Amino acid sequence: MLARLVCRFMGLILIGALGSAAYASGSAARGEVDSVPQKGGVFVVSGGKWSENLVGRTGVVSTDWLLQKALGYSRESTRLLRKGRRQEGLFMAVTSSILHEYVIDVIGFVDNSRYQKMRATYNANRAAILQAGVSSKDLSESLYNLKVTLPRNEVEVIKPTSTKDVAVTKASSVEKKKLALAVKDRLIDPDSAKFYDFLVIGNQTACVIVNSKNRMGGYAGRTAIFLIKNQSGWAYTHDARTLEGCLRLAQIKTSS
DSSP: OHHHHHHHHHHHHHHHHHHHHHHHHHHHHTTSSOOOOOSTTTTOOOHHHHHHHTTTOOSSEEHHHHHHHHHHHHHHHHHHHHTTOHHHHHHHHHHHHHHHHHHHHHHOOOOSHHHHHHHHHHHHHHHHHHHTTOOHHHHHHHHHHHHHHSOGGGEEOOOOOOTTSSOEEEOOHHHHHHHHHHHHTTOSSGGGOEEEEEEEETTTEEEEEEEOBOTTSSBOOOEEEEEEEETTEEEEEEEEESHHHHHHHHHHHHHO
């Protein structure tokens, strides 16, 4: 689920923005705007830059974590390109695309539609980056630097599974009440809870979106709670923060 969501958003974000960058590159040839510098290595992501980009990782990281990082850089690329900061935006697009390529390389071939969509999204983004003026040499060198900075044995491989593997449904009114009680039992201020969504994944896991007050008396913001069904009913497991992260946990649990 997470891999599918990340790829979908990356496709929407990068391709459109890079299309504008590619147009600007074509306009540059006509003398309308400044062109991308032709000096080699302008868009190479160095080993030091990768270390900086991957800050926050402790030990082994998952391919899903890397895809989330790629999505973040994709969004930043779009923001920069829309502000006219073309070189910075393209550099961020390269960073996102190389992370995406690295994940595909580490995962290896998976025979399902989700993996094919992941590859198709990467191929489209790479083509857009090249069309916008980035050299394939810069992309290859950036990938090499990432592989040196983050060896494969430090990456946990989470292969994308078919969307048919796990059924995601809206909770019934009865289940909603049970899930709400389980979540409220662990909140600092249960009476302040505002619920937005209740999703049941398979038969034994669920994700609940809730906002509630913290110790300071203010609302902390919406967060996704991951729950597991046991013999006693629904049990709060932990705060997954995002819906994507929660669904991924559910998918791992139901497939194990």
